Amino acid sequence: MTVLSLLAAALGLAAVVYLVMALVKPEKF
Numbered sequence: 001m002t003v004l005s006l007l008a009a010a011l012g013l014a015a016v017v018y019l020v021m022a023l024v025k026p027e028k029f
Helices: 003-024
Strands: none
Touching: none
């Protein structure tokens, strides 16, 4: 695992979590 792939994985995970939160609690966004 390179630093770049770790960063990409973290960004992808954060994007998925953000999308799920936006779908579940749309009033916060």
